[in-house]
Amino acid sequence: MATTKNDWIERAAAQQPATGLYIDGGFRSARSGETFPTVSPRDGSITAHVAAAGDQDVDDAVRSAHRTFESGVWSRTDRRHRQTVLTRLSDLILENLEELALLESTDAGHPISDALAVDVPSCARTFRWYAEALDKVYDDVAPTPRNALAVISREALGVIGAVVPWNYPLIITAWKVAPALAAGNSVVLKPSEQTSLTALRLAELATEAGVPDGVFNVVPGLGHVAGAALGRHDLVDKITFTGSPEVGRYFQRYASESNGKQVALELGGKSPQVVLHDVGDIAACASAVAWGIFYNAGQTCHGGSRLLVDERVHDELIEEVIKVGRSLQLGDPLDPATQIGAIIDDRQLESILGYYAVAEGEGIAVASGGTQVHPAGVEHGYYLEPTVLDRVNNAGRIGQEEIFGPVLAVSTFRGAAEGIRMANDTKYGLAASVWTQDITKAHTAARELRAGTVWVNTFDVADIITPFGGFKESGFGRDRSLHALDAYSALKTTWINLGDAALDD
Incomplete structure (x- = not known):
């Protein structure tokens, strides 16, 4: 088994994948x-x-x-x-x-x-x-x-x-x-x-x-x-x-x-993580928020791209999120130590970078990241630092449009009702989460959030046993679970008339 970066690079150079129609x-x-060419986002080759x-x-x-x-x-x-x-x-x-x-x-x-x-x-x-x-x-x-x-x-x-x-x-x-x-x-x-x-x-x-x-x-x-x-x-x-x-x-x-x-x-979606003031474990929340948007370089349909946080815990939480984001190792996908890999191609990279200009026009502060980089030993390819945009207007383009990159949009509210209202103020409804130590608030928020999946005090925990899909413009139908098996089947009714005949001949 390949174990080092050089091992994987050598194997990548030697691979001869099938390329025909099947x-x-x-x-x-x-x-x-x-x-048509398939281009590796790792190095543009x-x-x-x-x-x-x-x-x-x-x-x-x-x-x-x-x-x-x-x-x-x-x-x-x-x-x-x-x-x-x-x-x-x-x-x-x-x-x-x-x-x-x-x-x-x-x-x-x-x-x-x-x-x-x-x-x-x-x-x-x-x-x-x-x-x-x-x-x-x-x-x-x-x-x-x-x-x-x-x-x-x-x-x-x-x-x-x-x-x-x-x-x-x-x-x-x-x-x-x-x-x-x-x-x-x-x-x-x-x-x-x-x-x-x-x-x-x-x-x-x-x-x-x-x-x-x-x-x-x-x-x-x-x-x-x-x-x-x-x-x-x-x-x-x-x-x-x-x-x-x-x-x-x-x-x-x-x-x-x-x-x-x-x-x-x-x-797709613009999934919110709603953090109430009684969140409890700030460090655990920050880790889930960071991984929820930066995993796979932010290229996840249900990625937690909006952080809606009660203003009473905003400063502490953002500090921790930034700390986690900066600790993640961005690098060559073929390096086993890499945690954040590449953006899929140059077109997607340019699309994400275009939102940085939008953020500047909306007066949004770049709290962390925001820089295109090249990992050591990789001259080309498509890489972006994990980015935190703070004090985002939830109704603006950064707060509403799916960026599909490692970009977290942070907005503040005061009180659970306002937080849930802001979370639902989007055309999407794929996923959401709520963070609170109050079980009553957790249940109430989960009922009120308009999303196909709602997590409580966690994010992006999934398995084939549960359905996946969205509300509103996030689409309809479900992948995963027995519901998907039903979705690829047609129901047939066979009605048999038993009549009133006696069992005796």
């Missing part, structure tokens, strides 16, 4: 022969040139998925068989831990230590969890009159189009693909053009595990080409998308313009 159980070039799916390639993948679904080779197989195959896939993911972690780190800029300890194991756990759930989910019997029997059963929907983002490629891919496959569907996955490599390797492992050819296809490509073609395809029964609100609305239009397919959307 359709009907094998790799192939795009019909046009076109490719081109990792590979990946096949760029066009309309016809997406059609090939969807038709392959539809054909295999209709054949029943996966959709009508015994659920215990699907359970065995998906468990084997989970095992293979862990058996290839280092390879997948290295691909994820070079492709997405995640610290290699996080890829090894979080990203790949989480992906494996998701597939195993849904596999294990399959023989624990029961159909229902309705309370009919005595002369009838009504059975409510769950059946696979058909072809699922999954479009996933670049910030957590393996984790979010698993959230969508695992329950979809477990339910018996076929899947066409469109990974982000920035991060396609782990998706292609995952599909190859799925075939090795026993997923039939055509059941799991991957079509890397540009969003406005491959993503749009998938969204508009009449043989796709559902689209599940994680990304920006703007692109999410495109998929709603694509659905209405084609076959009226189901759409599930997770569209």
Whole structure:
């Protein structure tokens, strides 16, 4: 196993990832022969040139998925068989831990230590969890009159189009693909053009595990080409998308313009951490606040990007948050000591830097950070110091817009009611937290906060066992938990007339 930064750099230089489209159980070039470069945020170098799916390639993948679904080779197989195959896939993911972690780190800029300890194991756990759930989910019997029997059963929907983002490629891919496959569907996955490599390797492992050819296809490509073609395809029964609100609305239009397919959307957030004056353990709160926004360089959909703090504890808390932020080691993702890695690409970096100019125009003080840096030994790449912007107007652009970087916006209030009002004063509703030692306030605040997940005295504690998704413009539908398994199924009622016949002949 690689153990040092130099070990990982050598392995990164030697890796030869698969770059073709994965359709009907094998790799192939795009019909046009076109490719696009995947650029490592670590140093700005081109990792590979990946096949760029066009309309016809997406059609090939969807038709392959539809054909295999209709054949029943996966959709009508015994659920215990699907359970065995998906468990084997989970095992293979862990058996290839280092390879997948290295691909994820070079492709997405995640610290290699996080890829090894979080990203790949989480992906494996998701597939195993849904596999294990399959023989624990029961159909229902309705309370009919005595002369009838009504059975409510769950059946696979058909072809699922999954479009996933670049910030957590393996984790979010698993959230969508695992329950979809477990339910018996076929899947066409469109990974982000920035991060396609782990998706292609995952599909190859799925075939090795026993997923039939055509059941799991991957079509890397540009969003406005491959993503749009998938969204508009009449043989796709559902689209599940994680990304920006703007692109999410495109998929709603694509659905209405084609076959009226189901759409599930997770569209980001501006998640508040509401700290009341009776917070108690300031140090623990500060650590959770800092990690909640600076983890993964702030590129987390539900990252705690707004800190709403009672003015009575503002100074003490901000001092501690800054201390934690400065203690985090920003560096080369391939250095095992790195805690904060790279911004995904130059475009995202420029977008974040643009908000620094907005902050200056709004008269917001930069309490800490705010500088673009280059770690030792890395001449290029995209890195930003953890940044704290203090005394933010919650109604301004910094307080309202999703920056998607390591930038914490701090606003003050006085009293719990004002804090909750400010927390809800946003178009988003993905996640939130409240910090207080008063159990009554905690319960009341959790009820009042308009968010899909509310944490109390913690932040970003998650597991596959609980659903994930948002309110308002953060989207609708849920990833994770048994609710996601239901979301990839259709309910069928079978009503049987028992009549009034006697049992005797």
